[in-house]
Amino acid sequence: MENYVHNIPTKVYFGKGAISHLDEALKPFGKNVLLTYGGGSIKKTGLYDEVMKILNEGGYTVTELSGIDPNPRIESVAKGVALCKEHNIDVVLAVGGGSTIDCSKAICSGFYYEGDDLWHMVKHVKGYKKSLPLVDILTLSATGSDFDGGAVISNMKTNEKLGGSYTYPSVSILDPTYTFTVSKYQTAAGSADIMSHIMEGYFSRTPDSELADGIAETILKSVIRNLPIALKEPDNYSARANLMHAESVACSGIPEYGKKSTGWPCHAMEHELSAYYDITHGVGLAILTPRWMRFILKKDPTCEWRFVRFARNVWGLDGEDEHELALKGIDVLEQFFRGNGIPMTLGELGITDEHFRAMAEHADIGGRLSNAFVPLTADDVVQIYTDCL
């Protein structure tokens, strides 16, 4: 078992009606709020009105930043920082999914960034930064940005999508009923994202971090059980609540405590896909993961025991031939994604091999992939992309 550091200061209010804590969450920070959100779905669902009612009754002064895109852009970060400076913002309130929260984290840190070029901050300033406080209300079970300190920001001009550590939310309000209106496609893609966060850490060389592996397997099984229910019955509270509980823990680091770091290779490869083609993150991960699994199992058979454990403990498979069992676990994962409506080839997204070499070279920057569970070269990554076509 490896050493770990646990340091998550975020307070979470989880459950139906958790928004009743919004005023007490914001109050300690001040009265000038920057409200951030995406394409306006919160106006359709009534959540925007609910939030504004609480803010108005609490005497807050509200500045708005709307239109934050999936794969949030550096331009939105810059706009948000300018608004915070102009309106003396005390606290940022993000209402939305992971993109809105990620963008808001970069805004909170960008407020104190001393340079002019915020893209330079994204590219070069490592680790947690002095930041404005952030409160969020989650509307999509996917990224886990509500319970981690990271954010991923995109620059479509340079075809770059870069992750980094910014700040933890001070308070996250997680009400599963806000996800009742999420489309089947986004529900499935979000679930693939949750599962990927777990699988990226689960496939590690450490055999004996029992709590971490048990949490990982529990979350995978819970998503496998609840995603089909949520697709069939979008307002099934129990299914939506279990997906939300799973997502908030999946990216927190907790399912990896005590385990050797793995490099999160599918995320490294997927960020390139999103940066070039602006696809849905969870869909890219779902497409890549089984192909990556088959590739590394072939490249390094010493990792087979992990795949056998995955097949047995997550999918409940059994059989005497361990190699067959390992492959079967990967097959059922791919079938699960496809069966829940996720397009499972890059071809279906209109992606060709045109940029595979450039993407592979860039994904490897910093040696992330050379330190992975099974180390990958740029050639390996090109092959994995090709297997996804």
Place this chain on the structure above:
Amino acid sequence: MENYVHNIPTKVYFGKGAISHLDEALKPFGKNVLLTYGGGSIKKTGLYDEVMKILNEGGYTVTELSGIDPNPRIESVAKGVALCKEHNIDVVLAVGGGSTIDCSKAICSGFYYEGDDLWHMVKHVKGYKKSLPLVDILTLSATGSDFDGGAVISNMKTNEKLGGSYTYPSVSILDPTYTFTVSKYQTAAGSADIMSHIMEGYFSRTPDSELADGIAETILKSVIRNLPIALKEPDNYSARANLMHAESVACSGIPEYGKKSTGWPCHAMEHELSAYYDITHGVGLAILTPRWMRFILKKDPTCEWRFVRFARNVWGLDGEDEHELALKGIDVLEQFFRGNGIPMTLGELGITDEHFRAMAEHADIGGRLSNAFVPLTADDVVQIYTDCL
């Protein structure tokens, strides 16, 4: 699934050599440290010298409070508060097991308590209190006090042992190697305490809080696997690390998120045993738990499904007759405790039925037992105590 609030501000450094973070943990709070510990085992193991070297090199002024008992006493709390006031203490550093940390929490809160009578604070002041900062170095895997905000303080004059919420440690240093020297008896009793923290929450009416139940089952299985290894090989790092990881989460509330509250009936009953007879907490819990289980299973057969799940998912038992399976799960739990050297009757501890009625009446105060998983009357509690003789 029920609503929950997550709010654990403690930073944890886990693993071999984690003490290297001690100086950075204390530094933000100031230079006047109250060092608290128990009967002096930390002097025998060399940990005291290691701590003092770091404190001396860091230029800290150290005041000491030693001799904190298991089932820590209100007298130690009072001594600690007086020392903090006299020496302008900035931060308390607890080095020991749950008793030392619990006592230190009450000291940290007692420092700001405005009355003269600290026992009045223990009895009547509910919820988290303004407190001095607390840093701890754990030396026993048992209570989980390093990752929760509660403490249990005893008054042997009034035969009372009372739990309450005080303050969370700011930083906990968890190095499994510090538990290599823990005796077989205390290792087993500590593991019973960990398991009890899980079982108290696991036996709940909520069927669908999947992550909580999965964490609970993982921790139980991990303790069941690692306790016998730690008893046989006291310096087996992996076994000690898994026990320590389990203990830090077991009492945090996390394994109960989303579940109906259960009243923690075995703790209510055990605190009476300790208050009257000053026994080892984990041993009292181990004796009570299987008897409580058999009693409630008989009293309310509608709770049988939980016991069936316990037998299947925790002990890997199988069988068609669900009632038999439920009883078998309880039997193997009792055998597990006995097989690991825990005395499994009150008679072996020299306890008779003399005070059972008074203890039962007191355990029920506040209606805690009437809100339990299966509600218990004072008569029920007398019967459970009697079954333990």
